[in-house]
Amino acid sequence: MNIIEILSSSNIEEVSLIFQSLLNRTPILIIGSDEFIVEELINSLTSFMPFRNIVIFFDDFIHNDDYQALIENEEVDIETERNLFISFPNSVNKVINLTEIFFSWIVGCTDNEINRKVNEIIWNKFYINHDFFLKIDITDNKIKAEVIGRKFHPLDLTFERWLFQNAINRTEISIEKMKRVIAKSYKKSKISEADLEELMDFSFEELELKENILKKEIINFFQACKRTFSVLNRLKNIESFGFSTKISTRTIYSTIAYKFSSIGRILEFIEKNWKINFFTLLDAKKTSNFTDTFESLWG
Secondary structure: OOHHHHHHOOOHHHHHHHHHHHHHOOOEEEEEOOHHHHHHHHHHHHOOOOOOEEEEEOOOEOOHHHHHHHHHHHHHOOOOOOEEEEEOHHHHHHHOOOOOOOOOEEEEEEOOOOOHHHHHHHHHHHHHHOOEEEEEEEEOOEEEEEEEEOOOOOOOOHHHHHHHHHHHHHHHHHHHHHHHHHHHHHOOOOOOHHHHHHHOOOHHHHHHHHHHHHHHHHHHHHHHHHHHHHHHHHHHHHHOOOOOOOEOHHHHHHHHOOOOOOHHHHHHHHHHHHOOOOHHHEOOOOOOHHHHHHHHOOO
């Protein structure tokens, strides 16, 4: 199974939902008839999150005490990698007894008669204990993703759409350049149609390029969020000394040297990952000279 082939053949809105759910640590429930394919999909999706601490239930931990220790460590140490918990289909019947909350979990289930009752229990836990979650159905290497929930606002997928479309566009440009180089080389040579077709087949390179671009842009976004967090966390600390501080989006953009997502999306990511709301620090008006001094911090 190639994750890029699957994503490329899917609706861009559904692909965007998947990436936003991964970034925002939204509970993800993956259902399929083939246990191996479900497991492969989970591994492929986690590969897009190299900055997460991937923790596999019934491999890296079993007991609730160990699970709580992982959560507590994350809560007290802002520098530690954020956890992403995984439950493969072969352990789903055990994970139902571990926790009620599946924030930052990917749980895989096999859709068959034997597991029907367990799947219903997992579904109910996701539905009852979370405002919403992402359900991904996979059949014959095709996926369908949809948000399920009792309470959620329309999701802004602008950044995630750009993320995937940017990878498509840049890949097409690169492949076209590669084809032009080859085309120039065989103009004066005799070559059969079969050999020419093989020479001009860059399907492998296309998939590899698209995946590399996606992963690079996700890392760039994460690092921009980290820089934003570092600045705003210090501003918030200054507030604890009794100073009133505000910062404009212009100053943030200038400071973090990143322009491919809205400040709102960056702050949303920070809130989902570090559970700190920095929206109150934003000032739509011109920033003060005090906050403008932060422009050179990362320059």
